[in-house]
Amino acid sequence: MANPLRTFASLYSTTLLTVLAGGLLTTYLGLRLSVMHVPQLWIGGMMSAYYVGLVAGSKIGHRLIAQVGHIRAFVASAGIVAASALGHALVDELAVWILLRLIVGMGMMCQYMVLESWLNEQAESSQRGTVFASYMIVSYFGLILGQGAISLYPELGLEPLLLIAICFALCIVPISLTRRIHPAPLVPAPLKITHYWRKAPQALTTIAIGSMIVGSFYGLAPAYASNLGLPPEKVATYMTATILAGLLAQWPMGKLSDIMSRSRLIRINCVLLGILALGIALTPYHPVVSLVMTFLFGILGFTFYPLATALANSRVEQSERVGLSATILLTFGVGASIGPLIASTLMQWLGNSMLYGFMSACTLILFLRLRYVHSQQKAETNVTQDYIMATGDLVSSPLVAALDPRVDVESVQEQMAVTIDDEDADNYSDTEYEQQLAFSFDIDSLESTVSPEPTDDEELALTASSYEQEDAIKAS
Secondary structure, three states: OOOHHHHOHHHHHHHHHHHHHHHHHHHHHHHHHHHOOOOHHHHHHHHHHHHHHHHHHHHHHHHHHHHHOHHHHHHHHHHHHHHHHHHHHHOOOHHHHHHHHHHHHHHHHHHHHHHHHHHHHHOOHHHHHHHHHHHHHHHHHHHHHHHHHHHHOOOOOOHHHHHHHHHHHHOHHHHHHOOOOOOOOOOOOOOOHHHHHHHOHHHHHHHHHHHHHHHHHHHHHHHHHHHOOOOHHHHHHHHHHHHHHHHHHHHHHHHHHHHOOHHHHHHHHHHHHHHHHHHHHHOOOOHHHHHHHHHHHHHHHOOHHHHHHHHHHOOOOHHHHHHHHHHHHHHHHHHHHHHHHHHHHHHHHHOOOHHHHHHHHHHHHHHHHHHHHHHHOOOOOOOOOOOOOOOOOOOOOOOHHHHOOOOOHHHHHHHHOOOOOHHHHHHOOHHHHHHHHHHHOOHHHHHOOOOOOOOOHHHHOOOHHHHHHHHHHHHO
16 A cells, blocks of 8 residues: 555645745735734735635636646646735735735635645545545644744845745646646535534534634734734744644544534633633733743634534535535635734724734634524534544635545535436436435525424434435425
């Protein structure tokens, strides 16, 4: 059996360089704007534009890859992103910088989609877990290197932008020279946002508010640390400690989520993170204490997303996980784009410490919302082995769900295919056609016939998909 690290060495090398450049650009812009004494609102708007670009890029990336293929789409995106990064050195207009940040987000999402769809298709079933874990670890390592690279250029001149452009240029080389067979073109997957929100309200609420916390940290923490008087190398250490904590927390938090109720674990996480964030906001800066506190912040803050993803996946069947992943990432992108705007406004009005004050308020709102939803549906089904390791930043496309070794490959292929028409029914068996109808049936008309949600704990343990399939078959 071939070693996945050797088999996909070119794709992992490309991933490392891409994420390194993206992480370095984010930290550089935060520090550069802080040194320029730009109002916090502009900094938040610029970081929000990146996440808006990621969301928009998921749609654009599908079309681009389908039209020109994976390698051409990746090369074109890398070229555009590199040019956009260098554009910051040519123009000092903040409105132009926001536009450039938006373009970078769209281009990088297209790059992620190329890499993940390639890994999805060519990873063997027996090695899918290793391939998936290796991809996420490489992404984390790239983020950490990106934070550390800023310490090489404390003057914050043009050198970091040149290094970013070099990384984006070099990331083209491994994927262009790979001897791997090109994957098949992508087909857009159907997206039913309302359907998944009704199935997993606690999970998606956690992702929405948790992404506001993560987006605010990535976008504004470099400026926050710089406003405390820290030099760029200390800011890099501050960011690296937080991201490293997020990486180290993934495995133990995943094991813990298999032992106890995930919704309860998320609520406990909420309380602890809220107290910690409030403590950071009120405690004067101390080199050691602040580093310890931000390390703990990374453990709690960067595990919201995987915990919520695991909870959401326990509510759906395998055939729905690609659509669920797209909904999760859309929710994440919207939250991550709103969070920095609100946090930066509060920082500008009330002071630097309001970054963590805002995060503490977010955890309070999340806790109250989760308590309310939990009171509406008290049954909690413990489904093991569905914790999905995730990075602190949004470095995944909806296709990453297919990399998960628990997702059936055939289900993913069905999910990514265009829904069949009635006239094509003769090409399918009765069972297959009924399954297709159950998947494509409109959710609004489905709800008019579905039975009320049972209140008994034992009945709630049944998945909602069984009810949907029955009603869809009746409707047909």
